Amino acid sequence: MSKSFVTGFPRIGEQRELKFALESFWAGKTSFGEVEKVATELKKRHWNYQIDAKVDLISVNDFSYYDLMLDNIVTFGAIPPRFAGLSGYDLYFSMARGNANSVAMEMTKWFNTNYHYIVPELSRDVKFNLDSSKIVAEYKEAKEAGVKNAKINLIGPITFLALSKTTDGSNALDHLDALSSEYVKLIAELSKLDNEIIIQIDEPIFVTDRAAELASKIVPIYDTLASVADNVKIIFMTYFEHANEAVAQVVKSKIWAIGLDFVHAACQEEALKLLSNSDKVLFAGLIDGRNVWVSNLDAKAEIVNKIKAFIPDERLYIGTSCSLLHVPYTLKYEENLSIKEWLAFGVEKLTELRLLKKLVNGGDFCEIGSSLIEANRSAIASRKTSELINDINVQNRVKSLTKFDRDTAYEERIKIQKATFNLPELPTTTIGSFPQTPELRQVRNAYKKSLITKESYESEIKKYIDDCIKFQEECGLDVLVHGEPERNDMVEYFGEQLKGYAFSANGWVQSYGSRCVKPPLLFGDVSRPAPMTVDWITYAQSRTSKIMKGMLTGPVTILNWSFVRDDKPRSEIAKELALCIYDEIDDLQKAGIKIIQVDEAAFKEGYPLRKENIPAYEKFAVDCFKLSVCAANASTQIHTHMCYSEFNDIIKTIEAMDADVISIETARSGNELLKIFKSVGYKQEVGPGVYDIHSPRIPTVEEIAAQINALLEVLPKSQLWINPDCGLKTRKWPEVKPSLENMVKAVKIIRMS
Structure with a gap:
């Protein structure tokens, strides 16, 4: 037996x-x-x-x-x-x-x-x-x-x-x-x-x-x-x-x-x-x-x-x-x-x-x-x-797709964007999230359980956004984020607003160390019934004269960080997700948001382990990213972020994604990843992480300045953004504030040198 x-x-x-x-x-x-x-x-x-x-x-x-x-x-x-x-x-x-x-x-x-x-x-x-x-x-x-x-x-x-x-x-x-x-x-x-x-x-x-x-x-x-x-x-x-x-x-x-x-x-x-x-x-x-x-x-x-x-x-x-x-x-x-x-x-x-x-x-x-x-x-x-699975409108929209590219080439877009934004050299920003405090989690949980009113919930979220903006302005960051206080997870948050998703109460999976994620359950055809981020991002933009980034999760990452139905090709599901992000970008730029970050943290993660299967994955992954951002006007700058990855074998694929700015995690690997971008003549701008957010230690000004100088050995100032290597959600404010302050101080030193 x-x-x-x-x-x-x-x-x-x-x-x-x-x-x-x-x-x-x-x-x-x-x-x-x-x-x-x-x-x-x-x-x-x-x-x-x-x-x-x-x-x-x-x-x-x-x-x-x-x-x-x-x-x-x-x-x-x-x-x-x-x-x-x-x-x-x-x-x-x-x-x-x-x-x-x-x-x-x-x-x-x-x-x-x-x-x-x-x-x-x-x-x-x-x-x-x-x-x-x-x-x-x-x-x-x-x-x-x-x-x-x-x-x-x-x-x-x-x-x-x-x-x-x-x-x-x-x-x-x-x-x-x-x-x-x-x-x-x-x-x-x-x-x-x-x-x-x-x-x-x-x-x-x-x-x-x-x-x-x-x-x-x-x-x-x-x-x-x-x-x-x-x-x-x-x-x-x-x-x-x-x-x-x-x-x-x-x-x-x-x-x-x-x-x-x-x-x-x-x-x-x-x-x-x-x-x-x-x-x-x-x-x-x-x-x-x-x-x-x-x-x-x-x-x-x-x-x-x-x-x-x-x-x-x-x-x-x-x-x-x-x-x-x-x-x-x-x-x-x-x-x-x-x-x-x-x-x-x-x-x-x-x-x-x-x-x-x-x-x-x-x-x-x-x-x-x-x-x-x-x-x-x-x-x-x-x-x-089950009737829960199929949506003929979604299926017809996917079948009718013809456009995947932006209307303007990068070389023209970047000229328009630089003239519009007027940012200093080595512009500073963060990847998007700020600390998810116990108090913030309690507010979200109380609202989810109907223990507080919608008005009370929104008031607390706005207060957190206001505090994030105040700190970023005092710190001296150039491009701000709203901190994502309304979001439990970068995929689950979007999944909760999409048709075709379900959610567990306790479906936690270990990501690293004590860090756990709760992937949503993608079980049917996916569509976006209503805007998902516009209200919060436009509120944040109304509270500052600086540029506020819109923060979205990309279709490939939503796919790779969900538990995905196994009765339909993943390439088709990714197109459904891309159309949801397309609609969101269109609404954001119409609401006056000038920079939109579409995170593809899990882009490399989805790669097949055998080379014979890679071309098919790369085609649908690149096509779906491009589809999701092709609603953006030439003056709307599209950023993306990728987590820990080896890029040497996919750098041409990243180039084909045609994002205006890519931020990557390099803090634990020096400038080695960046050399890959130089070796292929990468034209777009890059934000290499200058300090490691997965560690609780606070980097000194001197450490960050040395890291930036190492980056400048590879790429010119005109091509570099300065940021931490990932979102700050898992860190605590006593770590985040001095680290970002030191980052901005280090940039000012480099700008003067």
């Missing part, structure tokens, strides 16, 4: 318990012991969920206080020199968040997800030094909690090094033998913990195009790891795409099993043929770990039957396509969600997995199981036929 597994489980807590414990500790209100207490309770609860669902292999070491890559850095002693002298949680959180003396380590997206990981920093002189204490302790903790069928999760050495950066131009992969030696020591220690030890080693780098260059490293490294102890079984785990190059090597190796994603790479016939002629066990990811729609269990069972034509039952585990980290915890708190029957969050996916295992293994269902299967079939059928 086929058995079941879960690749990994969320850790932030079903009601964000870990988030609140961490933030209380960071604020100095509680001890780290309180955080540890919460973590212990969460791990036990998460294991029990999986025990109750009869999962055959339950993950251990998928829990982290901040990030699993950061945990790997600590486990193998790859500590950057600037953190020397620190230890324990002081070291751990300083690397993640920075401290008074040292900037935090760089952070970027985990493949094409919205999860961020800490990027390892290596040099040719790095010396690895194993510390297995966290992993060993968690395994023992799981056994004491009743987990009899544990598998230990690790990030693999090849992926770890492939995702690392070096500070001296050396090649991180040159350390593969040295790092693998530490993995050998680790496996030797773990082998002593039980009669049989199963270790899931995640190597998702092999679902990317880098697999071609790295595949030859699998057999020598993993044969060594698989030979450490007779009682150790290794799963070579991949997810998010096909891993054909890796499969071709794994079948030659001593590795016990390989994990493949049958959701995002549904057709795996090449891999199955290779595996059928080997003795390898297959861990087939069938329950979608990245989306929230209920699984069609009958269709999943058909896929399993096709797999069984190649792989016998005794060599087959069925499970999640990736870690459930990427979906919300549970639907049990969702009392008013109209589309609830169409959804499955993390805990519900465990039930789906249990039912699927029963379906594919045969046998009779109990009464409860039978009713659950029928409920699944009913949900699949109702979703196909």
Whole structure:
């Protein structure tokens, strides 16, 4: 009979318990012991969920206080020199968040997800030094909690090094033998913990195009790891795409099993043929770990039957396509969600997995199981036929699209804009949001629950906007923002005003550290019934003589940061979203707003992991951005913002978007990203982030001035804007005010030099 597994489980807590414990500790209100207490309770609860669902292999070491890559850095002693002298949680959180003396380590997206990981920093002189204490302790903790069928999760050495950066131009992969030696020591220690030890080693780098260059490293490294102890079984785990190059090597190796994603790479016939002629066990990811729609269990069972034509039952585990980290915890708190029957969050996916295992293994269902299967079939059928899904007017408007470009070329637009705005060189601004204070959240929450009147709510929001404007004017910023006090989230806020969206009450997903987002649920054809931002932006503009930026989220980011219906091409859905932003820009400029920022923070995040799929994505992503902004007149300046990304491979695509100004996150990477813009002769203006907002530390005037001078080594003053590297929503005012004041002071120094 086929058995079941879960690749990994969320850790932030079903009601964000870990988030609140961490933030209380960071604020100095509680001890780290309180955080540890919460973590212990969460791990036990998460294991029990999986025990109750009869999962055959339950993950251990998928829990982290901040990030699993950061945990790997600590486990193998790859500590950057600037953190020397620190230890324990002081070291751990300083690397993640920075401290008074040292900037935090760089952070970027985990493949094409919205999860961020800490990027390892290596040099040719790095010396690895194993510390297995966290992993060993968690395994023992799981056994004491009743987990009899544990598998230990690790990030693999090849992926770890492939995702690392070096500070001296050396090649991180040159350390593969040295790092693998530490993995050998680790496996030797773990082998002593039980009669049989199963270790899931995640190597998702092999679902990317880098697999071609790295595949030859699998057999020598993993044969060594698989030979450490007779009682150790290794799963070579991949997810998010096909891993054909890796499969071709794994079948030659001593590795016990390989994990493949049958959701995002549904057709795996090449891999199955290779595996059928080997003795390898297959861990087939069938329950979608990245989306929230209920699984069609009958269709999943058909896929399993096709797999069984190649792989016998005794060599087959069925499970999640990736870690459930990427979906919300549970639907049990969702009392008013109209589309609830169409959804499955993390805990519900465990039930789906249990039912699927029963379906594919045969046998009779109990009464409860039978009713659950029928409920699944009913949900699949109702979703196909519901009138909530289809809007013929939206469909016809998309079909009739012909225009995607602005009427005036950039070279002409910029002349008109410079004459209109008369801004100083190195104009200063922010990315958009200001701190979301507890008081502000309370006001929004009270209004949402009808505890205060609309008049009281609007009065409080206007007061916050007034305070933001007053501070920005006193600080000396050149282009202002209204601070976004009315917005809970940069995607959810817009989704709430669009037809075709639904919203969870507790559907939180970890983005990084303690930061969580609550993606809206895009379930039907999308349209904009009314203006979404015009009233607040025009109010803000009426309170200042300086230029006020309109702030919108772009169509590709709304798409990538939503849980999107899986019954229609994403390219068509993106066009629907672009038309909503088009209408909003048209209304904003008619209301007198001269600069409009259309954030595409998740543009790069949506890129396919295989190059053969990239052209189609780039075409619809660029077309949809251009469609959304082509309503703008020549005198209306369009800004966009992109979060942590590697731009060298997409710089021509960014150029094709034809934004007037792009702001990017560069504070943790110096001016390296900016050099890419220079190398291609990028014409438009750029706002590289001059300080890191993800760290609570306050940068000095001298630091920011040095950063600006480094930027000026790459691009001229005439092409640069000065801003923080991201929105300030997650920071506190005592950090924000001096940081921005120092930024403006630094700019004034540079202007005079």
